[in-house]
Structures are given as C-alpha cells and as structure tokens.
Amino acid sequence: MQTDWFYTVWPFIGIGGAIVMIAILLMTDTFRGSPAVSRWRDPEWLAWLAVPLYWIHQFEEYSLPTIGLDYSIQEMICEKIGFPPYPECPIPLAFYPVVNIALMWFGAPLAAYLFRRNVLIGLSFWGLLFANGLVHSAGAIAAGAYNTGLWSAAFLFVPLSLLVIYASAVRGPYSGKVVGVAYACGALTHVLLFGGYGLYKAGVFGNTGLLVYAAVIGFTPIILAAIASRFFRPELLRPVPVQ
Amino acid sequence: MANYVIRRWYDIGLMLAALAIVWLMVGDLGRVQLILVLNFVVLVLHQFEEMRWPGGSPWILNEVFNRRDGPADRYPLNQANCAFINITAWAFYLVPVILPGAVWLGIAQVLLGMVGQLIVHGVVINIRLKTIYNPGLAAVVLGHVPLGIWYLVEVNGQGLVNGWDWLFGVLMLAAFVGGIMLRLGYGLMSDKNTRYPLNHGKWRGGTGSSISRALASPPCRLVPAPARGRCQLSFPKAAGRRHLLVADCGTAERLV
Numbered sequence: 001m002q003t004d005w006f007y008t009v010w011p012f013i014g015i016g017g018a019i020v021m022i023a024i025l026l027m028t029d030t031f032r033g034s035p036a037v038s039r040w041r042d043p044e045w046l047a048w049l050a051v052p053l054y055w056i057h058q059f060e061e062y063s064l065p066t067i068g069l070d071y072s073i074q075e076m077i078c079e080k081i082g083f084p085p086y087p088e089c090p091i092p093l094a095f096y097p098v099v100n101i102a103l104m105w106f107g108a109p110l111a112a113y114l115f116r117r118n119v120l121i122g123l124s125f126w127g128l129l130f131a132n133g134l135v136h137s138a139g140a141i142a143a144g145a146y147n148t149g150l151w152s153a154a155f156l157f158v159p160l161s162l163l164v165i166y167a168s169a170v171r172g173p174y175s176g177k178v179v180g181v182a183y184a185c186g187a188l189t190h191v192l193l194f195g196g197y198g199l200y201k202a203g204v205f206g207n208t209g210l211l212v213y214a215a216v217i218g219f220t221p222i223i224l225a226a227i228a229s230r231f232f233r234p235e236l237l238r239p240v241p242v243q
Numbered sequence: 244m245a246n247y248v249i250r251r252w253y254d255i256g257l258m259l260a261a262l263a264i265v266w267l268m269v270g271d272l273g274r275v276q277l278i279l280v281l282n283f284v285v286l287v288l289h290q291f292e293e294m295r296w297p298g299g300s301p302w303i304l305n306e307v308f309n310r311r312d313g314p315a316d317r318y319p320l321n322q323a324n325c326a327f328i329n330i331t332a333w334a335f336y337l338v339p340v341i342l343p344g345a346v347w348l349g350i351a352q353v354l355l356g357m358v359g360q361l362i363v364h365g366v367v368i369n370i371r372l373k374t375i376y377n378p379g380l381a382a383v384v385l386g387h388v389p390l391g392i393w394y395l396v397e398v399n400g401q402g403l404v405n406g407w408d409w410l411f412g413v414l415m416l417a418a419f420v421g422g423i424m425l426r427l428g429y430g431l432m433s434d435k436n437t438r439y440p441l442n443h444g445k446w447r448g449g450t451g452s453s454i455s456r457a458l459a460s461p462p463c464r465l466v467p468a469p470a471r472g473r474c475q476l477s478f479p480k481a482a483g484r485r486h487l488l489v490a491d492c493g494t495a496e497r498l499v
Contacts, residue, residue: 005399012409016354019417020362027425028309030367067406113370 010097011062014105018055025049033115034242042242043168046160047112047122050129053156054104057132061149062096073148081197091200092207095214099193102218103128111222118237119174120182120229124221126164127186133157135190173240178232185224193217249439252326253287253294256333260287275403276343278394282356283336285386289360290329293379300378301325301441307371313435323439324432331423346404349394350412351419356383357391359420 025048029035033044040046064071074096078089086093108125115122136153140146161183166172169179196213199205205213229237248255263284267277293300305315313319335355339348364380398404 005396008409009395009399012350012413013354013358015413016358016416017362019413019420020359023420023425024363024367027429030308030371063406063409065406067410109366 004093007093007097008066010101011059012066014055014100015059015063017105018052018059021048021052021055025052031112033239037242040163041167041171043119043123043164043172043174044115044239046164046167047115047126048109049160050125051104051108051112053152053160054108054125054129056156057129057149057152058100058104060152062100064148071146071148076148077197081201083201090207091197092211095210098211099214099217102215104218107218107220107222110219111225114222116239118225118229119168119239120178120185120232120237121222121225122239123164123168123179123182124185124225126161127183128189128221129157129186130161130183131187131190133161167242172242175232175236178236181228181232182225185228186221188224189217189220192220248330249323249326250442252330253290256287256290256329259333260284263287273343275349275394275397275401276340278390278397279336279340279343279349279352282352282387282390282394283333283340285382285390286332286336286356288386289356289379289382290332292382294325297378303368303372303377305441308368309429314440317437317440318435319429319433320441321432321434321437321439322441323437324428325441327432328424328428331419331428335419335423344403346398347408347411347415349398350404350408351415353387353391353394354412354416355419356387359416360387 024030025039025045031045031048032039032042034042061073074089074091074093075085078085078091081091083089083091103125111121111125132149133153133156136147136150137158140150140154165179165183168174169176196210196217199213200210260283263280266272267280272280292298301320302315304320305318309319311319336352339345339352342348360379360383364377364383368377369375369380
C-alpha cells in the first residue's frame with residue numbers, strides 16, 4: 001500500500017513524545033497535583049498519564065506494518081465495516097492520523113490541563129481509554145487472536161483505568177458520579193467514533209465530512225464533559241489535594 | 244582545562260557552531276547531512292539561549308520544573324552534570340552527521356529536538372510558568388521543528404528510511420533521554436555538595452534576574468492557593484502589568 005510519508009511517520013513522532021512525557025511524569029513533580037501522595041494516587045498526575053499511554057497505543061496500532069509485521073489496523077477497520085481492503089477501501093487514509101492526532105496530541109493534553117479547573121473534563125479521556133481497552137480485549141477474546149493495539153489496551157488501558165477510578169473516587173476525594181460521568185463522556189466518544197464509520201458507509205457524509213468529523217471527535221470528550229458539568233454543583237468539579 | 248570547559252561549555256559550543264557553518268559552506272555535504280549539521284548548529288544556539296542569553300533555564304529547571312529538596316543553585320542540576328548532558332548532546336547530534344547512512348541515528352536526533360524539546364519548552368515549562376516564552380523555545384520553534392520536518396520529508400522522499408530505522412531511532416532516543424540525561428546526568432551526577440554550583444550570577448539568567456528585580460520592588464506578594472497545594476507570586480512588570488508565577492509554595496516563599 002503506497003502512502004504519503006506522514007502516514008508512516010506520525011506514530012513514531014508520538015512514541016518519541018511518549019518517551020519524553022513519561023520521563024517527565026516519572027522523574028519530576030511537574031504534573032503532580034498533590035506531591036504529598038504517591039503519583040499513582042494523584043488524580044491530576046493520572047489525568048496527564050493518559051496522554052503518553054495513548055501515544056504508546058497509537059504506536060502499537062499504526063507502526064507494525066512499518067517494521068514489517070503483517071498487522072494493519074486500517075485493513076482491520078475496513079474489513080469490520082464491510083469495505084474491501086485497501087486500495088479499494090474508500091475510507092481516506094488521512095482519516096486515521098487526523099482522528100488520532102486531534103484526540104491525543106491536542107484533545108487529551110488540553111483535557112489534562114483543564115483538570116485544574118474541572119475534574120470531570122480532566123478525567124474524561126480515561127473513559128475513552130477504558131472503552132478502547134475493553135473493545136480491544138473483548139475482540140481478542142472473541143476472535144482468539146491478536147489485534148493491533150491489544151497489548152497496550154489490555155495491559156495498560158484496562159488496569160490503569162481501574163486504578164484511576166480507585167484513586168479518584170474509591171480512595172480519592174471525588175464523587176463517584178463525577179468520575180462515572182467523566183468515563184461515560186469518553187466512552188460515548190468511542191461510540192460516536194464508530195458511529196462516524198456507520199454514517200460514512202450510509203452516505204450521510206463523504207470524505208471531507210469524515211475528516212471534519214474526525215477533527216471534531218478529537219475534542220468530543222471535552223465538549224461532552226463540559227455539557228455534563230452543568231448538571232453538577234461547581235464545588236464537586238473543583239480539584240482538591242489528596243491526603 | 245576541565246574546569247574551563249565545565250564553566251564555559253556553552254560559549255565553546257558557539258565556536259563549534261561557527262566551525263560547523265564553515266563546514267557547511269566549504270564542505271561537499273548531501274542534503275541529509277546538511278540538515279543534520281544545521282540541527283547541530285540549532286542545538287548549540289538552543290543551549291546558548293537556555294544558559295547565556297537570555298538564560299535562566301537552570302533556574303527554571305531547579306526551582307520550578309524539577310525542584311527537589313536541596314540548594315537550588317546546585318541541585319539537582321549543577322554546572323558539571325549540566326555540562327555533561329549538553330556536551331553529550333553534541334555527540335548525539337554530530338554522530339548522525341558523520342554517519343548519514345545510519346538514518347536511525349538521525350531519527351533519534353530530530354525526534355529529540357522536534358518533539359521532545361517542543362513538549363518540554365513549548366508545553367510543560369510554559370504551563371508551569373504561565374508564560375508563552377521560556378529560554379530555549381525560540382530555537383526549538385524556529386530551528387528544531389522545521390529542520391526535523393525537513394529531515395523526515397527528505398529521508399522519506401529519498402527512500403532512505405525503513406521500519407527498523409524508526410524502531411532503533413526511538414530506542415536510541417529512549418536510551419539518551421532515560422540513560423544519559425535522567426539516569427546519569429540528573430541521577431548519579433546530581434550532588435547537593437557538588438564542587439560545581441551553577442555559574443554565579445548567570446544561573447538565573449534573564450528570566451531569573453527579571454524575577455529577582457521584580458521581587459525587590461514592592462508590591463510583591465505571595466498569594467497562597469491552599470486548595471491547590473500551590474502558591475502564586477504576584478508582582479509588577481516594567482510596563483505596570485501584573486505577572487504571575489505559579490510555583491509550589493516552598494519555592495514561592497524562598498523567592499519572597
């Protein structure tokens with residue numbers, strides 16, 4: 001499959017960023033909201049952790065063909081939707097970097113940054129990671145085979161999503177409803193992403209529409225969380241130090 | 244001699260950059276090599292911007308970005324580990340020039356400048372300081388990022404890169420950041436009792452001195468934000484506008 005250079009390069013740029021981000025997260029206090037407790041119990045730090053974790057996941061999903069392994073998530077998506085494989089598959093290849101970059105290079109860091117103002121927005125991307133982890137894991141169990149992105153989804157997303165719930169709501173200072181709605185916003189974004197494929201297949205929008213949809217999806221967890229925030233008292237959404 | 248290098252490595256770097264530019268002009272370099280040499284020149288300018296003019300990165304690193312329990316003029320960054328990390332970075336940038344066929348070395352080099360430095364200077368430090376500029380950012384935005392993109396377009400366009408180059412490039416980047424910079428530089432070489440405190444009078448650089456000047460002129464005040472576990476410093480800027488530095492409370496109290 002002949003592609004533009006950027007389609008090959010972007011997951012490697014992401015993994016480069018992940019290396020630096022993880023080093024900063026683990027070696028400095030820069031992203032910690034409550035330096036008195038362990039990083040793994042600090043919801044603000046955990047909100048930032050979602051960013052490099054998903055860059056690792058994108059690397060697993062999109063780099064395997066580049067290093068010669070026969071796993072292509074683009075082919076898998078086309079097959080699942082009922083399209084022929086590339087080059088006949090009509091989904092533009094630009095869709096994949098657009099949706100992933102919008103989501104995790106821009107949307108997720110913005111959400112983590114907004115944690116200091118609104119916990120619901122700050123944790124919303126963890127819902128996306130949790131849903132994504134479950135989808136990959138369930139798919140692998142059902143098929144009895146590896147799918148691209150499975151390792152990072154099963155071994156990073158699922159356990160760490162549960163840890164975030166534990167650190168934020170179970171042992172943490174935040175309302176279970178707030179954390180639950182934050183996760184629901186992320187999970188709903190995942191559903192809307194799949195819905196976009198369906199709308200595209202049904203002809204509701206074309207290639208350009210799909211790319212615009214992808215860009216909007218990148219910020220959907222934040223938009224949904226901002227809307228949901230209106231139904232909570234402001235004091236429930238403010239970050240508080242963890243003891 | 245060693246002391247001189249440790250104290251003045253960023254000035255020596257400028258001389259190396261000048262030599263590199265001469266090499267660019269008289270040497271018969273391919274386009275990939277040309278980009279990598281330019282990236283080395285930008286690295287040296289980046290270090291000069293961080294350390295000398297406007298300077299102040301050591302202050303930011305020790306007081307704001309990675310503050311630990313120790314004297315901030317020498318811990319965790321001191322003049323010796325600072326020189327070690329940055330001089331090793333020269334090698335990290337120059338070896339790919341000598342071996343342009345080893346694309347993975349070039350990938351590691353451009354990822355460090357284009358992605359790593361952009362995250363640190365463009366996002367993380369600016370968030371911590373609530374600024375839009377910090378020393379080092381100009382060289383990253385105007386140099387490392389465009390050169391990195393140019394390099395990636397070039398090696399892809401010439402068909403020089405394959406998947407293994409990417410994999411080894413990423414591993415090389417991880418080894419440099421994790422091993423050289425953090426484990427060796429910031430880990431083993433950091434020492435509260437080092438003989439090499441950061442250069443007196445320079446370590447705060449432009450950023451640090453402007454803050455010191457501002458702090459010396461009232462009304463400077465500490466604005467605690469206990470709910471967030473952080474403190475803010477509020478002080479007037481030259482133009483009369485108030486400027487906020489967000490830091491942890493210990494740092495803010497020490498500055499006041």
